[in-house]
Amino acid sequence: MTAVRAARVVVVGAGVVGLLTALECALAGHRVTVLDRGTIPDPGSSSYDQHRAIRTLVPGDPEGTRRMVAAHRRWRELETVLGTAFYRRVGVVTAWPPDRVAAVVASAAEAGVEVTRLDPAGLPHLGFPAGATGVRETRAGVLLARRVLRAAARWLAAHPAVVLRPHCAVTAVDPRSGRVELAGGEVLSADLVLVAAGPWGRELVGRPVVLHRQTMLYLRPPDRLARWWRTAPAAGGLGADGRAWAVPPGGGTLLKISSDAVCREVAAADCADEDQAPWAERLALAGVLPDVGRYTVVAARACHYTTDAETGGAQLARLGPAVWARAACGGTGFASAPLVAGRIVDAVTEVAA
Numbered sequence: 001m002t003a004v005r006a007a008r009v010v011v012v013g014a015g016v017v018g019l020l021t022a023l024e025c026a027l028a029g030h031r032v033t034v035l036d037r038g039t040i041p042d043p044g045s046s047s048y049d050q051h052r053a054i055r056t057l058v059p060g061d062p063e064g065t066r067r068m069v070a071a072h073r074r075w076r077e078l079e080t081v082l083g084t085a086f087y088r089r090v091g092v093v094t095a096w097p098p099d100r101v102a103a104v105v106a107s108a109a110e111a112g113v114e115v116t117r118l119d120p121a122g123l124p125h126l127g128f129p130a131g132a133t134g135v136r137e138t139r140a141g142v143l144l145a146r147r148v149l150r151a152a153a154r155w156l157a158a159h160p161a162v163v164l165r166p167h168c169a170v171t172a173v174d175p176r177s178g179r180v181e182l183a184g185g186e187v188l189s190a191d192l193v194l195v196a197a198g199p200w201g202r203e204l205v206g207r208p209v210v211l212h213r214q215t216m217l218y219l220r221p222p223d224r225l226a227r228w229w230r231t232a233p234a235a236g237g238l239g240a241d242g243r244a245w246a247v248p249p250g251g252g253t254l255l256k257i258s259s260d261a262v263c264r265e266v267a268a269a270d271c272a273d274e275d276q277a278p279w280a281e282r283l284a285l286a287g288v289l290p291d292v293g294r295y296t297v298v299a300a301r302a303c304h305y306t307t308d309a310e311t312g313g314a315q316l317a318r319l320g321p322a323v324w325a326r327a328a329c330g331g332t333g334f335a336s337a338p339l340v341a342g343r344i345v346d347a348v349t350e351v352a353a
């Protein structure tokens with residue numbers, strides 16, 4: 001058996017991908033430096049939200065489903081590693097047109113993912129498209145995202161092989177040499193570099209991506225519905241056009257709704273000057289919550305993600321012998337973070353062998 005030495009790893013970006021990768025590398029015996037231009041965690045990162053949904057079924061994609069089952073398993077274990085409860089396994093319901101349901105259920109059965117059909121009348125406070133059928137995935141639910149980030153940052157700060165460097169903006173990463181340049185002129189080198197700078201990564205990684213901005217609305221349910229929402233699942237395929245989703249409140253969070261209909265392509269991941277009110281209004285009228293007028297609107301916020309310009313997906317790419325990047329961060333970018341972390345640990349282990 002080949003002995004593995006402790007390698008030096010530099011992670012650029014302390015969102016969920018950077019933090020989990022640092023954690024897994026430290027657990028594997030490597031030395032890790034995490035750089036972020038903001039605090040760690042950074043409230044401006046795209047991971048820093050109340051919650052993110054996790055599900056395992058990728059209809060029609062058994063390999064993708066197998067990977068998400070592995071990610072789900074790792075999230076459960078991470079609750080123990082980090083000593084923090086952050087997963088609300090409330091299930092995820094997706095609304096499907098009747099002619100698609102049989103294929104989705106068959107796809108789940110083939111992949112060994114447990115689902116049940118559901119009459120939308122059983123979830124009267126969620127707005128389903130006319131005629132839709134619900135499919136409920138039980139091995140799914142809500143990750144309390146901020147809680148994950150804070151727990152991971154605490155764990156890393158206490159680990160002797162990890163150095164956290166907040167307020168360190170990276171200005172360039174050379175894919176061939178692996179040199180990492182910081183604002184101020186400092187240069188770092190490592191056996192492996194991961195660029196996990198979220199929507200801002202495109203400034204460091206020269207790969208074509210499409211930048212998207214999406215507005216989310218945070219609401220407090222009326223008192224009389226608080227009990228109902230306590231056990232409600234996350235849900236997708238909602239609203240009159242079937243493009244909206246809802247993440248239920250719980251664990252100290254608010255109800256959140258959004259829709260692909262308010263997702264737009266933008267040129268820059270900075271929306272400080274953009275008025276969110278018109279987008280919030282569209283969301284409120286999307287039919288996600290049948291009695292939306294009874295809910296208290298607490299906030300509207302925009303968040304960014306990127307998709308690969310060719311495939312439309314998120315992507316982990318090897319840019320050079322020792323440089324990797326989460327080149328695009330869209331879709332299931334939070335839930336799938338353990339998969340990126342696992343792949344990087346494998347790559348570091350190869351380098352260190």
Ligand SMILES: Cc1cc2nc3c(=O)[nH]c(=O)nc-3n(C[C@H](O)[C@H](O)[C@H](O)COP(=O)(O)OP(=O)(O)OC[C@H]3O[C@@H](n4cnc5c(N)ncnc54)[C@H](O)[C@@H]3O)c2cc1C
Nearest residue numbers: 013015016017037045046047053170197198332333334335
């Ligand atoms: C509206 C919306 C809803 C979503 N819902 C879900 C969901 O339900 N489930 C799911 O799985 N995913 C979801 N996602 C996707 C998910 O949130 C992201 O894919 C994921 O959080 C990205 O994490 P990250 O670590 O790659 O990037 P980020 O969390 O954005 O972290 C990047 C970090 O890099 C730092 N940084 C940037 N540039 C530099 C630099 N030059 N130098 C140093 N540091 C730098 C930033 O400060 C930041 O802290 C959603 C995304 C959006 C926008």
